[in-house]
Each structure stands twice: as structure tokens, then as C-alpha cells.
Amino acid sequence: MGEVLEIRDLRVKVDDKEILKGVNLTVEQGEVHALMGPNGSGKSTLAYSIMGHPGYAVTGGEVIWKGQNILELSSDERSRAGLFLAFQYPVSIPGVTVANFLRTAINARRKAQEEPSDAPLAAQQAAGKKGISIPEFRKLMMAKMKMLGMDPAFAGRYLNEGFSGGEKKRNEILQMALLEPQIAILDETDSGLDIDAMKIVAEGVNRLLGPNMGALVITHYQRLLDYIKPQRISILFDGRVVMTGGPELALELERSGYELIREQYGDKVTA
Ligand SMILES: Nc1ncnc2c1ncn2[C@@H]1O[C@H](COP(=O)(O)OP(=O)(O)OP(=O)(O)O)[C@@H](O)[C@H]1O
Numbered sequence: 001m002g003e004v005l006e007i008r009d010l011r012v013k014v015d016d017k018e019i020l021k022g023v024n025l026t027v028e029q030g031e032v033h034a035l036m037g038p039n040g041s042g043k044s045t046l047a048y049s050i051m052g053h054p055g056y057a058v059t060g061g062e063v064i065w066k067g068q069n070i071l072e073l074s075s076d077e078r079s080r081a082g083l084f085l086a087f088q089y090p091v092s093i094p095g096v097t098v099a100n101f102l103r104t105a106i107n108a109r110r111k112a113q114e115e116p117s118d119a120p121l122a123a124q125q126a127a128g129k130k131g132i133s134i135p136e137f138r139k140l141m142m143a144k145m146k147m148l149g150m151d152p153a154f155a156g157r158y159l160n161e162g163f164s165g166g167e168k169k170r171n172e173i174l175q176m177a178l179l180e181p182q183i184a185i186l187d188e189t190d191s192g193l194d195i196d197a198m199k200i201v202a203e204g205v206n207r208l209l210g211p212n213m214g215a216l217v218i219t220h221y222q223r224l225l226d227y228i229k230p231q232r233i234s235i236l237f238d239g240r241v242v243m244t245g246g247p248e249l250a251l252e253l254e255r256s257g258y259e260l261i262r263e264q265y266g267d268k269v270t271a
């Protein structure tokens with residue numbers, strides 16, 4: 001039995017406005033859990049809050065992972081604990097190449113695995129020096145880039161600078177493929193991808209999914225879920241999870257839209 005990410009009654013404010021109003025949701029390592037819901041319902045807010053983005057103020061609830069409330073950890077520690085977020089809108093970092101960024105990220109992860117974070121700093125730094133060698137890293141990165149159908153020239157470009165929307169998304173998945181998280185949150189990884197790119201990215205994600213990696217897949221469309229097959233689907237509506245079901249839920253939504261949910265929950269969930 002794998003680990004379970006358990007979100008309990010999570011409340012989050014952005015700019016003093018309550019966006020998440022008590023979210024309850026679990027994602028198991030080894031399962032694909034899709035999260036759907038109308039624009040502005042709080043899906044990205046949930047993803048950012050799980051990863052500890054400073055702009056999102058948690059006012060209540062907890063997120064339990066490996067027996068601890070990760071809301072008490074820094075974003076970096078959450079990442080080292082095996083959580084990963086592929087952003088809806090990836091940011092660019094001028095002056096930092098894709099390869100450098102990824103190698104630094106891998107070394108940080110390895111360091112954390114070799115030395116517990118409460119070990120003396122000198123011991124952590126010594127372990128960090130044993131990080132992945134450049135040739136070893138190149139080989140690994142090229143293999144993963146090939147898997148994602150990426151041009152090797154990307155490795156030498158500055159992170160996301162001038163990348164097309166689809167290239168940014170692929171780069172996020174490349175990062176995920178190298179970090180091998182236990183739970184990945186994919187926030188609209190399909191948006192902006194052409195159909196061929198979506199298939200390649202979905203295949204890449206599928207190769208990583210398995211007993212060791214679960215995913216919370218945020219998407220608006222059934223189309224992605226044809227390729228990345230969820231076991232469960234939850235609907236976020238006005239800052240709360242109002243429905244959880246099997247894969248058929250996405251098909252029902254495709255037919256009926258959010259009208260039924262609005263009718264059922266629209267008046268009940270106004271704060
Ligand atoms: N940084 C921010 N500043 C101001 N308002 C914000 C911020 N982040 C989120 N919000 C507000 O919180 C609400 C939820 O936004 P969020 O991005 O979480 O929605 P979403 O479900 O991801 O929508 P979409 O499907 O369009 O991606 C929106 O009303 C949004 O305007």
C-alpha cells in the first residue's frame with residue numbers, strides 16, 4: 001500500500017478573499033485522481049497551496065503526507081518529500097539553462113535522500129558533493145527528452161524563455177520525469193498542446209505513473225483523460241469538492257456541463 005496525500009478541510013485566502021472553503025480530497029500514490037471544475041473554482045489555488053506558494057494564505061485545515069502536516073514545511077521540503085507541481089503557467093528564469101536547472105534540482109533531491117534534513121549542514125553538503133556527475137546527468141536527461149519527443153537543443157536554452165506554450169508544458173513534464181515524484185500535480189498540462197504533443201506528453205506521463213507515482217490531474221476536458229486514465233474524478237465547485245466518482249463522471253460532465261452542479265450546489269455554497 002502506497003502513501004496517501006490527504007487534504008482535510010483546507011481553507012485558503014488570496015488577497016483576503018476566501019477561495020478554498022474546506023476542501024477534502026485524497027490522492028493515493030499509484031492512483032490517478034482527476035480534478036475538474038469550472039473556471040475560478042479554485043483548482044490552481046489548491047495546487048499552489050499544496051506546494052506552499054507564498055501568495056496563498058492557509059487559514060485552516062491540514063495536508064497530511066507521510067504522517068506529517070506538510071503545511072508546516074517549506075516548498076523545497078515538500079518537493080524533497082516527493083511532491084511535484086507542473087504549473088498551469090510555468091515561469092521563465094532568464095540566465096538559467098534547462099540543463100543547469102534540472103541538474104540542480106536532481107542534486108537537491110539526491111542530497112535529501114542521502115542525508116536526513118536534520119543532519120549537520122556539513123554532512124548534507126558533503127552528500128551534495130556526491131551529486132549526479134555531468135555525463136551521468138546528460139545521459140539521463142537525453143533519454144527523458146527523447147521519451148518526450150523534445151529537441152536536445154532545449155537543454156542549452158534558458159528556462160522557458162521564448163518557449164512556446166507547448167514547449168513549456170513539455171519542459172514541466174521533463175522536470176517531473178527527472179525528479180520522479182511520488183505524487184505529481186498536473187495543472188492543465190494539456191492546455192495549449194496540439195493533439196500530437198498532448199499524446200506524447202500523456203504517453204510520457206503514463207510511463208511514469210504506476211505503483212510509485214500517483215497524480216492529481218487538473219483538466220477541463222475528457223480528451224486528456226482518454227489518454228491518462230483516472231480511477232477517480234472529483235469536482236471542485238466554489239472552493240469545495242462537491243462530488244467524487246469514477247471515470248464516468250467526466251463523460252457525464254462532457255454531456256451536461258456544470259449546469260446540474262450549479263443547480264444542485266449553486267445556492268448552497270455561497271459563503
Ligand atoms: N494571485 C491571485 N490574486 C487574486 N485573485 C486570485 C489569485 N489567485 C487566484 N485568485 C482568484 O481565486 C479564484 C480561483 O482561482 P484559480 O486560479 O484557483 O481557479 P481555477 O479553478 O484554477 O480556474 P481555471 O479553470 O480558470 O484555471 C479566482 O476567482 C481567482 O481570480
Ligand SMILES: [Mg+2]
Nearest residue numbers: 043044045088
Ligand atoms: Mg487553474
